[in-house]
Each structure stands twice: as structure tokens, then as C-alpha cells.
Amino acid sequence: MAMIEIDALAKSFGPVAAVRGVSLSVEKGEVLGFLGPNGAGKSTTMKMATGFLSPSSGSARICGFDVQSDPLPARARLGYLPEGAPAYGDMTPRGFLAFCAAARGMSGAAARDAIASAVARTQLGRVLEQPIETLSKGFKRRVGLAQAILHDPPVLIMDEPTDGLDPNQKHAVRALIAEMAPHKAIIVSTHILEEVAAICTRAVIIDRGRIVADGRIADGTIAFATTGPDGAPGQVAADARDLDGVFRALTQPQAAA
Amino acid sequence: MFKGTAAVFRRELAAYFATPLALVFIVIFLFAMGAFTFYLGGFYDSGQANLAIFFSFHPYLYLFLIPAIAMRLWAEERRSGTIELLLTLPIPLSAAVAGKFLAAWAFAGIALALTFPMWLTVNFLGDPDNGVILASYAGSWLMAGGYLAIGSAVSAATSNQVIAFVVTVVISFLFTIAGAPLVIDALAAFLPLELLGTISSFSFLTHFNAIMAGVIDLRDIVFFGTLIAFFLFVTAVLVDLRKAG
DSSP states (O other), rough: SSEEEEEEEEEETTEEEEEEEEEEOTTOEEEEEEEEOTTTTHEEEEEEETTSSSSSSEEEETTTETTTTSSHHHHHHHEOOOOTTOOOOTSSSHHHHHHHHHHOOOHHHHHHHHHHHHHHHHTOOOGTTSSSSOOOOOHHHHHHHHHHHHTOOOOEEESTTTTTTOOOOOOHHHHHHHHHGGGGGGEEEEEHHHHHHOOSSEEEEEEEEEEEEEEETTTTTTEEEEOTSSSSSEEEEETTTTTHHHHHHOHHHHHOO | OHHHHHHHHHHHHHHHSTHHHHHHHHHHHHHHHHHIIIIIHHHHTTTTTSSSHHHHHHHHHHHHHHHHHHHHHHHHHHSSSHHHHHHSSSOOOHHHHHHHHHHHHHHHHHHTTTTTTHHHHHHHHHOOOOOHHHHHHHHHHHHHHHHHHHHHHHHHOOSOOOHHHHHHHHHHHHHHTSSSHHHHHHTTTTHHHHHHHHHHTHHHHHHHHHTTTTTOOOHHHHHHHHHHHHHHHHHHHHHHHHHHH
């Protein structure tokens, strides 16, 4: 059974169709890189996959639990880093993580161990007692990451986890994702195409609310199965370290033609 | 459910004290209470050893001060994006709604309890009926809960705290004065008598005055209890509706 099952999710905001039928399934051990131009529907799809936003049609399941009809067990198995890594600015990272642990039903030694482990893995030790609103962008992002991995969830959905990090921090986060990858099903959205080669086992490109390419990475190359604007299937192979050309060709057909 | 409510309650209550909000609010609340009671209400001139004057200003103070606590409840979560975290934690929405409300209500209770020097003063000056004072404190706190629940529902409908504040004040004002002669006389011209009775029965003033008289009637408690439950339900519905985008 796939740990993340997204089935024909669609979302309209009034007359605007933001997501138009996205289906995906992600297995344990997979790190799926979710790519696409701004406004393509990445964040909206992720919000629906976590159950935060209810879809206009379609469904999503986490470890078999429907995020809309059976939300609590689904959310218990999910770690989520929302877009922009929001956190309560007036709290310290320690207080914030303690709140998340309590809300997830952890207490006493279990909560302390979980917080200590998440803090160590995201290297937050130095800023534990400072209000989150006074932290740099990189630390804020890592507070969000710590919250997402706090309960060691089998499923991780992260919206731009490396945004705002410096190269060293990016490297550390990528190493963290790689370390967790074998035991989890992970979706990461990113604008940084090099990141795909660094951490992902699979790449999905979304454009105007539809999946236009989906491919697994093997030996540094991606064999994409593509879907044209008319729904015609196709195949493109690309070097995983150089996705720029493919990305532009698939998401800006007019410019490439 | 309980654990989720407790976690949200503790976080929210701590949040009031993590910022200057708690201090500013409590200072203004106490200062306004004192100023109203002693200057506007002529507490000393009244020559009576009771707190009726003090309590009679509570509805009007709450009208402006309680929306200031309530406006942030949901609007701030929405504006900062933390609502996305809160609503993807494995706690039921009802637990989050209840936890936030109870924290705000506890905070209002702390501010109210800090008016205890009034109670000491009146006991020093004379021999008041402390049962009536206790009932009035309980009634005042219940009424604060009513205003807070209205504010919670309004806050859930917007991500703008200023709008949340203004709309809460307006709705609270209607609920406060529903039974006042100003409203009833104006409506009496064209509404049937039974309807007037219904409208005035929604008045916070009517129920609070009844409690202030020292009689804790079950009907007054049920009124505020039902009102709180209703507006918390509306809060949950509004938060849930916004999920639809």
C-alpha cells in the first residue's frame, strides 16, 4: 500500500481552477520532488494532501486514512511543513515544540526525548530560548522542520524546506532528508532544480494545475513520462543535475517552441 | 479531545503573557474600572457599602475591552499562517475552538479577579452583602464569556483583526442593549409585544442585572451558557467553512 495516495485532487477558487485532477502515490522510501512554476498549484495540492484545504473533488489518504473523512489518524501519521514555515512568533522554539508534542499526545520523557532529537537533527540548540520572531529566516525554517519531524511520522510533506537557508544549512537539511528517506514517504516541493538530483528519488512537474511529467531518478538520469496540454502521453529523458531545459520546455511550451 | 484542549489552552494562555498584551490589558482594565466607579459612578458620594456601581459599568467596559482580547483568537492564526499547523495537528477542531476560548476566558477571569481591592475597600468601609458580590463577580465573568464567544466567532470569519474588533463591538452592543428602553421603545411602535419580549430576553443587561440583584437564577446561567455554546459552534463552522477556500 502506498503511504501517500492522492486521487484526482481538484480545487477551484471561485472561477479559477488552481488544481485540475492531480493523482500521485508515494511509497515508503520514496522522496518525491514536486516541481513547477509559481502558481502551478504545488502548495494547493500539498494543502489538500494534508487535509488543511478541502478539495473541490478527489481525495487523499495518508497511510490509508482519508484526510477528510478520517482526519485524526491521518494527521497523527503526518509531518507537515507549511509554505513559509509558520510558527507562533511569541514562543521560543522549546515552548513551540513542547506545545506540538503535547498536542500530539506526548508527555513526560517521551516528549522530552522527541524534542531533544528534533532539536539535535535540525541544529536548533543555540536558539532554543529565543522568541521565534527574533530568529533569522534559516532558523525559523528549521523550527518548522523540527516541528514536522518531532513525532517521527511515516509521512512527511514539506513545502520548500530549504527556502531561505544558506548553502551550509541547505546541505544539512538535504542530509537530514536523505537520512530519513528509507523509512518514510516524503514529498518536498522546491524551486531549486539541483535539489532534485541531490535528494529525490522521483520528480513530478506540475503546470497550471496538472501533472505534466513524472519520472524516477536512476543513475543520475530521469526518464519522464510526460502529458501534453492535449493529454497526449510522451517520454523525455533528462540529466537529473540539469533539469532547467526540461522544466522550461514542459512548463512554457510556447516559449520553447 | 481533552489533551488537545489542554495543550491549546496552555499555549494560548501563555501567549497572552508572552507579549505586553496581558500587562497593557490588565492595567487599562483596572484603571478604567476604578475611574468609572469612583468618578463617573460617584462611589463615595453614594454612601452605600456595596459594589453595585462598580458592577454596573462592567457591560460597557467589556463592550470595548473584551473584543480586544477576542479579535486575535482566529484572525491572527490566519494572518500568520499558523492556522495551517494548528489544523493539521491530530486534535479535533472542537478541541482547538474550546481551548482558545477557555484560555481567553481564563485571562478575562484573571483581570476580573485583580479588581479584588474594590472588594477589600467596600468591606473596609462598611458591611456589604458578600453573597451578592460573589454572585455579581460570577455573573460578570459569565457575561465576559458571552462577549468572548461572540468575538471568537467574528474572529473566525476574518483574517483582519481590526475588522474583527469593530464587528465584535457592534454585535456585542446589540446584545448588550437589546433590552434597554432606547431599543424597546423604538421597536414597540411596529413590533408585537411577544417579539419585544423575545428581543429583550437576549439582552446581556437584563440577565446581568438579574444576577447583580443577588439572585442567581438558573435561567440567567442557562442564557449565557447557551449563548457561549452557540457562538463557539458558529466559530467551528466558520473555521471549517474556510477550509473550503
